[in-house]
Amino acid sequence: MEADSHPKRVSVWDARTGELRAEFFGPTGYGALGGAIDPLDPDIVAGMGCEWRIDPATGRARCTGTILRDGMEVSRFGIGANGRLYLAVASTWAFDAGPLRIFERIGEGEYKLRTAIDVEKDPKTNQVKATVCWADANGDGERQDGEIARVAGHLRFSGWYMGMTADLTLWGSGVKLPVAGFTACDAPKYDLDHPVKLPPPPGDTTGVLGSPDGRLVLYGGPYGIDAGWFTCYEVATGKLRWTYPDSFNGVHGSHRAPPPAPGFIRGSYGPCGSAKLPAPIGCVWVIPTNVGEWHILTEDGYYLTPLFQADPLAVRWPERALPGAVLDDVPPGSGGEDFGGSIALSSDGELFLQAGKTAFWNVEVTGLDTVKALGEGRIEITEGDARRAREVRERILQQAAGARRIIAKRMTPAFSGSLDNDFRGAEIIRYAKNERAAIRSAVAWDDRMLYAGWDVRDETPWKNGADAPEFLYARGDTVDLQLGSDPRADPNRDDGGLGDLRLSIGNFRRKPAAVIYRKAASEKRPMTFRSGVVREYVMESVRVLDDVRIEVKVRSDGYTIEVAIPLAALGFAARAGLVIRGDFGATHGDAAGGDTALRTFWSNQHTGIVDDEVFELRMEPRYWGEIAFEE
Numbered sequence: 001m002e003a004d005s006h007p008k009r010v011s012v013w014d015a016r017t018g019e020l021r022a023e024f025f026g027p028t029g030y031g032a033l034g035g036a037i038d039p040l041d042p043d044i045v046a047g048m049g050c051e052w053r054i055d056p057a058t059g060r061a062r063c064t065g066t067i068l069r070d071g072m073e074v075s076r077f078g079i080g081a082n083g084r085l086y087l088a089v090a091s092t093w094a095f096d097a098g099p100l101r102i103f104e105r106i107g108e109g110e111y112k113l114r115t116a117i118d119v120e121k122d123p124k125t126n127q128v129k130a131t132v133c134w135a136d137a138n139g140d141g142e143r144q145d146g147e148i149a150r151v152a153g154h155l156r157f158s159g160w161y162m163g164m165t166a167d168l169t170l171w172g173s174g175v176k177l178p179v180a181g182f183t184a185c186d187a188p189k190y191d192l193d194h195p196v197k198l199p200p201p202p203g204d205t206t207g208v209l210g211s212p213d214g215r216l217v218l219y220g221g222p223y224g225i226d227a228g229w230f231t232c233y234e235v236a237t238g239k240l241r242w243t244y245p246d247s248f249n250g251v252h253g254s255h256r257a258p259p260p261a262p263g264f265i266r267g268s269y270g271p272c273g274s275a276k277l278p279a280p281i282g283c284v285w286v287i288p289t290n291v292g293e294w295h296i297l298t299e300d301g302y303y304l305t306p307l308f309q310a311d312p313l314a315v316r317w318p319e320r321a322l323p324g325a326v327l328d329d330v331p332p333g334s335g336g337e338d339f340g341g342s343i344a345l346s347s348d349g350e351l352f353l354q355a356g357k358t359a360f361w362n363v364e365v366t367g368l369d370t371v372k373a374l375g376e377g378r379i380e381i382t383e384g385d386a387r388r389a390r391e392v393r394e395r396i397l398q399q400a401a402g403a404r405r406i407i408a409k410r411m412t413p414a415f416s417g418s419l420d421n422d423f424r425g426a427e428i429i430r431y432a433k434n435e436r437a438a439i440r441s442a443v444a445w446d447d448r449m450l451y452a453g454w455d456v457r458d459e460t461p462w463k464n465g466a467d468a469p470e471f472l473y474a475r476g477d478t479v480d481l482q483l484g485s486d487p488r489a490d491p492n493r494d495d496g497g498l499g500d501l502r503l504s505i506g507n508f509r510r511k512p513a514a515v516i517y518r519k520a521a522s523e524k525r526p527m528t529f530r531s532g533v534v535r536e537y538v539m540e541s542v543r544v545l546d547d548v549r550i551e552v553k554v555r556s557d558g559y560t561i562e563v564a565i566p567l568a569a570l571g572f573a574a575r576a577g578l579v580i581r582g583d584f585g586a587t588h589g590d591a592a593g594g595d596t597a598l599r600t601f602w603s604n605q606h607t608g609i610v611d612d613e614v615f616e617l618r619m620e621p622r623y624w625g626e627i628a629f630e631e
Contacts, residue, residue: 006049006069018248025063030532032356034072037085038105039079039166039344040354046075046087047360047545050495053107054362057325060240065109068101074158076273076342078168082182084493086168087111090158100157102168102188106482114187128154139185147183151192157219160269166345171210171217174198176235178214182259198242199233201282206249207270211283211299218285218297219271230265230287232301242301248608251337254290255608255615259433260310263303267291267608273343275351276564280373286353288341291608292331294353297499307353307365308332312458312597312610313436330548331356335597336611337532404603404625406584408443410576412451415562417553419453422562429584431602439600441584445574445629449564454479456586457558463593464506469502469513469544470504470527474596474613476589479505479561484581484621485572491581495519496619501570505550505561514563516543534614537564543568576631581624 008026013019022190028035028048038044043054049072052061068529071091078086085105094232100120103111112390115138120130132150134143156173163171168188170177175195179188198217201208207221217235221228228246233239246255247266254267267290274285283299286307293310309315309329318325322445332338332355342354351365406427413422420428423442432438440455455477464476472478486499495504496519507513521541529537549564566572585601599607603625609615 004069006064006066006072008048009063015256019162021064027358028340028356028360029073031337032333032354032358032360033340034353035088035250035340035356035360036075036342037352037362038077038085039346039352039366040085042344042362042364043458044349045123045354045360045362046072046077047354050071051111052360053108056323057320059081063109065111067103067111074162076162076164076166077344078141078164080164080168080179080182080186080188084186086114086188088162088164088168090162098467100162100170102553103508104186108320108356111140115182115189117155117157117190117621118382120150122380127129131155131192135183135187135189136185137183137187137267138208149190149192155192155195159205160339161207161209161341162274163207163209165210165212165214165274167212167214168309169210171198176201176210176214176217196235198235199238202229202231205270206246206268208275208287209271211285212274212276213283216241218271218274220268220287221249223250224251226253226256230297232299237580242629244297244301244303253289254336257291257608260291260293260604262306265295265303268295269339269341272341272562275343275345277351277368278349281368281381283370286341286343288332288338288355290336290338292335292338294332294341294355304371308355311434312590313434313588317592323558327361332361334611336609404543406443406602406625406627408445408450408574408627408629409415410446410629410631411444412446412449413444413453413562415549415551415564417551417559417560417562419455419541419562423451423453429602431584431600433598433600437586437588437598437600437603439586441602443584443627445567447574448567450567450570450574451562451564452481452584454586454587455558458588458592459557460593461550461559462554463589463591464508465589465594466506466508469506469508469515470542471613472508472513472515473504473587474616475506476587476593476596477506477557478587478596479557480585480587480601481582482619482621482624483570483572483627484580484624485570487578487580489621491624492622494620494622496621498522499571500619502617502619503545503565503570505563507552512552512561514545514548514550514565516569516620517617527611529614529617531614533612537614537617539617563629574629576629577628580627581621582627583624606614 010024012022017340035047045052051064054061072089075295087103099116102115117134119128130150137147155171179192180191201219204222210217230242230244230246257266271285287295294307316329334357344352355361409426428442438457442453444451466475481503484500498520502517518541525541527542551562553560583603587596588598590597604623
């Protein structure tokens with residue numbers, strides 16, 4: 001096992017002869033950051049500090065050489081006006097703390113550092129004093145005074161993605177920096193003292209990138225905002241050309257996002273690349289997101305097409321990962337936190353995407369040659385249409401403002417597999433993010449038991465791939481009940497406290513299992529959970545309940561679950577007049593039944609994340625509704 005992670009490699013050597021016998025490469029960094037496809041030869045991909053060549057017949061890749069060893073978080077290929085191929089690399093994600101370096105590709109797996117843009121900081125305050133550009137003049141790879149230019153302040157050319165178009169023009173920090181020429185050894189030069197000023201963005205932005213012809217600039221919306229906007233300006237005049245909704249922006253915004261809809265951009269990371277396609281399309285920007293879908297916007301502000309599969313319940317993976325596999329019905333990785341992404345337009349006009357989660361995918365986009373112009377027309381919006389729109393808006397706002405509440409009737413249901421019959425007379429609530437995954441729930445009580453029922457639509461019902469009951473919630477189909485048994489607890493608490501519990505029920509090795517989680521508990525049975533973001537998250541008590549009755553009835557399009565839980569196991573006594581907070585929900589697994597693809601809850605709408613097992617586990621009492629116990 002080699003200590004160097006550029007690339008991550010396990011090598012096998014003959015100890016007698018020193019011959020390399022075999023090599024095995026590990027995954028990319030989390031989110032497949034830093035990959036780029038060669039536009040002159042799309043079988044070449046740069047990433048993880050190395051160059052890789054894909055065999056188009058088998059799909060297997062071999063490492064042709066190491067480019068650098070100190071990180072490759074964002075990278076882009078570009079072709080200079082001199083006809084040479086370059087690779088721009090930022091070693092850190094937003095490269096505030098590291099340089100932007102530009103290498104010339106001079107041969108198979110062979111790169112030469114030509115230009116670097118970095119910052120100088122005040123050693124006392126650590127504040128940036130100046131931006132510095134070095135362009136190698138004589139090819140020795142060493143910095144001499146005559147090769148360096150600097151300008152006061154901090155010019156940034158990378159946000160979520162690198163702001164660079166395919167002609168090596170840099171975009172960002174309110175400026176555009178085209179290549180000002182080349183040195184004798186073909187190092188690109190940038191004139192820091194005379195940048196082209198860009199129209200200022202309307203506020204915070206997740207990214208900035210120009211069109212490949214330099215006429216337009218596109219800004220993403222503010223990070224984490226539910227209702228932001230993409231804004232496109234003319235560079236020469238500063239005129240606003242168009243806007244397009246950039247909703248539930250970024251990773252954290254996407255957790256609140258509703259289901260996918262045609263033309264609806266949710267959880268965007270900003271533009272990852274731009275390209276000029278044949279008429280009638282023209283210039284486009286490609287927009288990756290955190291919710292399993294990418295999008296293409298045109299220079300005229302039109303939504304052209306989605307890329308990948310946005311509906312987690314419609315994901316269907318190809319049988320084998322081979323060249324030619326169709327990826328229309330898969331996400332661009334795992335469906336969330338697929339952080340990387342870049343594009344390349346080949347010399348013959350084909351559009352390629354670099355996507356993936358723990359591998360660099362090389363994906364060709366087909367069908368763009370079938371796009372046709374719609375022509376002209378008019379749409380009339382009448383006063384009646386406007387009035388109805390206002391009425392719908394007011395109704396939605398009223399619903400959002402009101403707290404959710406369910407009545408728990410005193411009764412002892414019979415378990416027959418029909419919620420309508422068994423909970424007759426009780427309130428049955430309905431909730432859905434996706435109509436194919438709609439859920440109905442009911443609750444009741446008597447002196448000894450709390451009763452709950454779920455009727456769940458599911459095209460692949462009651463599947464779960466957990467290897468231990470404690471992980472059912474993250475590995476497929478489950479139903480969920482969350483309760484706060486202390487009515488005096490702070491209703492705005494953002495994590496579970498004493499008296500709060502989560503009961504998760506799933507199919508563990510063909511038998512129903514119920515697991516109760518308590519973030520804070522008097523009786524300790526602790527368990528630590530981990531994810532890619534959270535190193536340690538401790539539940540003070542995690543217990544599989546043996547004294548709970550669970551009845552499951554599976555049908556072709558879903559299942560019904562009814563449970564009777566001893567109040568003693570829940571730690572509270574039910575009585576008429578008691579009002580506590582809680583929530584009902586269900587998780588839907590992917591088609592293979594091995595991972596949770598969708599979380600839907602009655603009250604908590606902050607449930608978009610399905611890629612982080614800690615955040616999927618956490619209780620969020622501030623988003624719970626009320627459960628009122630009545631005779």
